[in-house]
Amino acid sequence: MRHTSTAYVLALIVALIGCKSDVDTNMVTPTPGNPSGGAGMPTGKVYLFMPEDLVATDSAAQVTARYTDPTKRYAHGILGDPIEAGGLFVTRKGKSYHYKLDEAYVFEDLRPRLADVDNDGELEFITIQTSLTMGASVAIYKIKDEKLQPYTASPFIGRPSRWLNIAAISDLDEDGKIEIAWVQTPHIGGILRIARVQNGALDLVDEVSGVSNHRIGSRNLCLSVLTTSAEGKTLYLPTNQYDKIRGFQLIQNRIQLVDSVVLAVDANRPLADQHNFLSPLPDRNCIFVK
Incomplete structure (x- = not known):
């Protein structure tokens, strides 16, 4: 058994330097490649959603989560194609939040997961986030102070293509x-x-x-x-x-x-x-x- 709180926190800080978060209280215009629209789709800004646009939904909490900003900057293709996500898009009770990763990282995943991991009564967003040089990690995001931001993460595996x-x-x-x-x-x-x-x-x-x-x-x-x-x-x-x-x-x-x-x-x-x-x-x- 091992306890590595300090290592986890340091890994998270290093991983997320230079990432950006924004909040949009309006409901986002779909891009031409993602014309679906509907619940949780904002109308004030334009975001590029993923080709499959898989959405995690909790109707009771009025929360949705999906990946955005498709990119080919990580040539791993473990999920069957060269496209990974560069951003995370969340809606909660009519507000939308977007977090864009630094160019050194991607979400190597198909859809975010929803769970209240710290028992505070609010859902967190659990992702598979990958460093282009250090491999994958479990990364948790949270809405705090009206911003979608990193909460905690596991260390990266330690080498690319892991x-x-x-x-x-x-x-x-x-x-x-x-x-x-x-x-x-x-x-x-x-x-x-x-x-x-x-x-x-x-x-x-x-x-x-x-x-x-x-x-x-x-x-x-x-x-x-x-x-x-x-x-x-x-x-x-x-x-x-x-x-x-x-x-x-x-x-x-x-x-x-x-x-x-x-x-x-x-x-x-x-x-x-x-x-x-x-x-x-x-x-x-x-x-x-x-």
Whole structure:
């Protein structure tokens, strides 16, 4: 087990120098390449949305989130095409907020995720943010003082063309605090990492190797399932060989293997569709593009 609050905060500060945030209280004119319009689309400014324009929505909180500013400045293509995002666009209760990354970074992701990770009653925006020279990180954004701004992040992996995929955002050990689970380098010896937000930092709790939740080029980011039972929550992930799925629980801040199922996993289909899981929890952060 390791606790690396200082490293996480320093990584975040270095990553986001030179980024810009703005707020628009008007409702954005779609660009010619994104003519869809509709709820959460502002009308006062023009932003360039992504080709697929996937939108995370929470109707009760009146919140939407999507990526913007498509760019080809990062030649990795792990998600099947050369286009990544250079900005994050959020609406909340009629106001719109835009955060544009420095040229040294991209969002290497398909859609932001929504969750209240610090239990303050407001949704945060969980992204996969990548440094062109240092690889991917989990980066959380927050609306504070009427600005969309960085909140906290994991360290970058440490070299270019290294990626991660978020597996779960939930109170995994049912202690009242939200954890974020991701698989680091899912294509080359994947490592399951679990961290939680504490005092404004993303603290690593524990990690185990031998799992994966993505295949190179796939648009399926939904190769994980979270279930619940009297024994607690179990996070299921494929093994590196995609010949089994393994179930893990977070017990006393340690990741414990509690289940294993022989299954030939299809990396291009959501894992929930491939096995009869008992009491699966709904996952609005499951991202799958055919």
